[in-house]
Amino acid sequence: MISLAHETHDTVRVIHEDAHLLVLDKPAGLLCVPGRGPDKQDCLSTRAQQQWPDALIVHRLDMSTSGLVLMARSAEMQRALGDAFADRRVDKRYEAVVDGLLPMSADWALIDAPLMADWPRRPLQKVDAAGKPSQTRWRALRQLDDATHVELKPLTGRSHQLRVHLLSIGHPILGDALYGSEAVQARAPRLLLHATTLAFTHPATQQPMRFESPAPFRS
Numbered sequence: 001m002i003s004l005a006h007e008t009h010d011t012v013r014v015i016h017e018d019a020h021l022l023v024l025d026k027p028a029g030l031l032c033v034p035g036r037g038p039d040k041q042d043c044l045s046t047r048a049q050q051q052w053p054d055a056l057i058v059h060r061l062d063m064s065t066s067g068l069v070l071m072a073r074s075a076e077m078q079r080a081l082g083d084a085f086a087d088r089r090v091d092k093r094y095e096a097v098v099d100g101l102l103p104m105s106a107d108w109a110l111i112d113a114p115l116m117a118d119w120p121r122r123p124l125q126k127v128d129a130a131g132k133p134s135q136t137r138w139r140a141l142r143q144l145d146d147a148t149h150v151e152l153k154p155l156t157g158r159s160h161q162l163r164v165h166l167l168s169i170g171h172p173i174l175g176d177a178l179y180g181s182e183a184v185q186a187r188a189p190r191l192l193l194h195a196t197t198l199a200f201t202h203p204a205t206q207q208p209m210r211f212e213s214p215a216p217f218r219s
Helices: 044-051 075-086 161-168 182-186
Strands: 013-017 021-026 066-072 091-099 109-112 115-117 125-127 135-143 147-154 193-201 208-212
Touching: 013 208, 021 044, 044 066, 066 075, 075 193, 091 161, 109 161, 115 161, 125 161, 135 161, 147 161
Parallel strands: 066 193
Antiparallel strands: 013 021, 021 066, 091 147, 091 193, 109 135, 115 125, 135 147, 193 208
16 A cells, blocks of 8 residues: 555645635645535635635635645635636646556656546546546656556546546546545555646736645655
């Protein structure tokens, strides 16, 4: 099993704070917004609003994914940042550890596979020709023991996109309780997917911003 170094499951780290926006580092296992039921009310947005009552969600990570989340501090900023995501003006990078060995290369490879909801098995998603266009760039960073540490750059933002795209090429993310086999799930204590980088132009100041959070499974 791959171990995780220095990971704290309950702490939300503040990466950046200004009058217009926040960048927070979400731990794995924490929802971004409240779910259904009293046991799912603890989430990133609720915790953020305890310190910044004006904090608003701009985008989300899956509960089992850790890493950087951008929040706005006004409705106007929320719209501006939402537009930046929609127009692909936000550079998002992730890292993951996947099952099996992928070829090492400095060049980015592309997974171009449309995605749609797998309705009988919701909330699962699936590759389907009738789905929405979905693209992910990837490259291998290092080979491990029958596993590969990869960097990922989603060009679209579909639900579970990275998890389903990697599964579609035969390399599910280790620890994936939704899409991985029992053997894949057993190889890690959690989903080994982390949002490492956010880069964008600050809508208020027009300054280039770049934030990074090292993956806890990076040695």
